[in-house]
Amino acid sequence: MSKKETILNAATRLFAEKGFKETTVAELSKMTGAAEGTIFHHFKSKEDIFMTILQTMKEGIIREFEEYIAGQTFKTGLDMMENVISFYLDLAAKNEDWFLILHRHYPYDLAKSNSVCRELLGAIYNCFADIFELALVSGQKDGSIRKNLHTRKIALILFSTVNGMVWFDINSLYDAGALYQELIESCRKILIPLPPAPPLKGEGSSDDVSPFPFREGGRGVR
Amino acid sequence: MSKKETILNAATRLFAEKGFKETTVAELSKMTGAAEGTIFHHFKSKEDIFMTILQTMKEGIIREFEEYIAGQTFKTGLDMMENVISFYLDLAAKNEDWFLILHRHYPYDLAKSNSVCRELLGAIYNCFADIFELALVSGQKDGSIRKNLHTRKIALILFSTVNGMVWFDINSLYDAGALYQELIESCRKILIPLPPAPPLKGEGSSDDVSPFPFREGGRGVR
DNA sequence: TCAAAAACCGAGTGAGTACTCGGTCTAATT
DNA sequence: AATTAGACCGAGTACTCACTCGGTTTTTGA
Structure with a gap:
């Protein structure tokens, strides 16, 4: 080395x-x-070291996911979704340092002033969200996932859940592994076709949710 | 002042x-x-300033939730769950600085060596988790929420989702508000009684998930 | 009204900090 | 063997930082 x-x-x-x-x-x-x-x-600087690492992370994460998807065949889209979630959790455990870095504030603070950093983070999170959504879309095609779902939004919600669990794990708040079984069951309940209750109003299938590369403007949930 | x-x-x-x-x-x-x-x-030090703020945050968050719960009457446990999620998102928007601090790494790093900090963070997150679980338990009593759920685990999963969305929002990755409608619908699908599919295996109702005050030992999700 | 206590000030201080620079060592090329 | 380019070194440099200290001003309460 x-x-x-x-x-x-x-x-x-x-x-x-x-x-x-x-x-x-x-x-x-x-x-x-x-x-x-x-x-x-x-x-040339400490920041340069960080940016080199972030570049490696981006390439590594995208490569890992591409290899995983290429090397697997899934029975259904729902099956793919569950396996992707599982793979994400495994990846976070295997590449602990990468995910620790991704769950610190520094990268996102830097992204505000450094466009390369912004693009790298965007690429990483789009990779995650795209694969989640891909599973949903293919599940809608093969009938394993209900049709009246906004696939992008549901992909983001499921990713929020899984990523949120990793965050709790990283901050030693609780053992996310203990929730795995319930996570998968909850996921199925959200996705499986047979409607357990009449839908409320909005549906549709994709787009009008902005892609990852950073929102402008202020925060504020809801 | x-x-x-x-x-x-x-x-x-x-x-x-x-x-x-x-x-x-x-x-x-x-x-x-x-x-x-x-x-x-x-x-007496910069850290002392931080600890004073964290104390204020703990008291403020717990008070806000107590006042909210005391001042509301919910039709059902499910209704309470939805309103609590909504309240959490509003609270995060209203007390942006608190939640920005809670979503930085510093408090959790400090918690490793400072037991007071550890206790304050534990109290804050137990407050969140307890209220989520309270909604689930009362929903099981009034029939608005299915019985075969491990209430603590599902509470933690739902909280992971909501908190994960706030995290994305804070890091400018996407606008969590745009996902609100789908979040509530997904939540209902997880909780509403009519079983859309036969349950997989584990059920039960509470406990054996460790309370918040910090896990020992290593990380690793799953 | 006056003394004690508390709030307040800001120029130090000393321990870091990222980064530089003049130079040596190593290894490949001619 | 001589040249050269790049890897490597570590003492320096200019600067920043949390915190101190000796002192002044303001507040308190008897």
């Missing part, structure tokens, strides 16, 4: 565990055995 | 917007008009 790679690996660990601001170059130097001068020989 | 309160208000804003580490006492001093010496006259 080259010294540059060693630096990147250690930085990934530190950024994940302590955050960007609280990671010092001195510490990174001590941990890797590389002199501070060497670090700045390979990277 | 006393100078101490002014300092706390400004610090709340800064910690929410920029994070704890990236907020400097110099900036807090400039923003409030209080000298740095004055700030350290009222608080």
Whole structure:
């Protein structure tokens, strides 16, 4: 492993565990055995290290999902949805550092002023949302998922749930694994065709929900 | 408003917007008009300021929920669930700074070494989870919610969803408000009695899911 | 009215901090 | 063997930061 790679690996660990601001170059130097001068020989700034890592994360996450989808055959769209959720949870466990970084605030703060960062984060979250939606759409085609669902919105809601569970897990609030069974059951109840109650009003199938690359304007839920 | 309160208000804003580490006492001093010496006259450290704010947050959140529950009458448990979700989203919008702080990593990092912080966060999240569960239990009593649900686990899943949506909103990834209608519909599908499909296996009604005050040991979802 | 207490001030202070720079070492190329 | 380019070093540099301290002003209450 080259010294540059060693630096990147250690930085990934530190950024994940302590955050960007609280990671010092001195510490990174001590941990890797590389002199501070060497670090700045390979990277023009601490932010540059972070951006390199984020690029790797984006490529890694997208590749993992592509390989997974390519290497699987799903009985139904509903089956795909359940497996994708499971795969996401596994991925978050396997690449803990990546998901720790994604669940810190720094990337999103940086995204406000750094358009490359904004695009990388957008690509990552669109990858997630697209795959969730793909499962829903194909489930609607094969009849395993009810037709009167706004697939993008439901994809985002399900992703919120799963990602929210990972967030709780990361912050040591509770063990998301213990909820897995109920998560899958709830998911089925939302998606399975036989309507348990007459729908309220809105339906439709896609679009008018903005894609991930960052909303403008203010916050405020509802 | 006393100078101490002014300092706390400004610090709340800064910690929410920029994070704890990236907020400097110099900036807090400039923003409030209080000298740095004055700030350290009222608080023994920057962390002390943060802990005071967290205490206020805990009390505020719990009070808001108690007042809300006390001042409302719900037709059914299901109705209560929907209203509580709605109230949570409104609360997050109204007390934006609090929820920005709660969705940063600093509190949870601090919780690892500071037991008071750990307890405050635990109290806040138990408040949320308890109210979600309360709605489910009362819905099971009045028949508006199916009986074969593990109320604690489903409460945590629903809370994950709502909280996950707030997280996306805070990080400018998408407008959670646009998902509100579908959120409520999905929630009903999970909870409404008429079983749309035979249950898979586990049921039961409560407990064996650890309460919020922080899990020990490692992470790993599933 | 006056003394004690509390609030307030802001110029230090010392411990970091990211990043630089002049130089050495290594390895490939000629 | 000589040249050269890139990897590597670590002492320095300019700066920022949380926090202190000696002092002044304001408030309190007897």
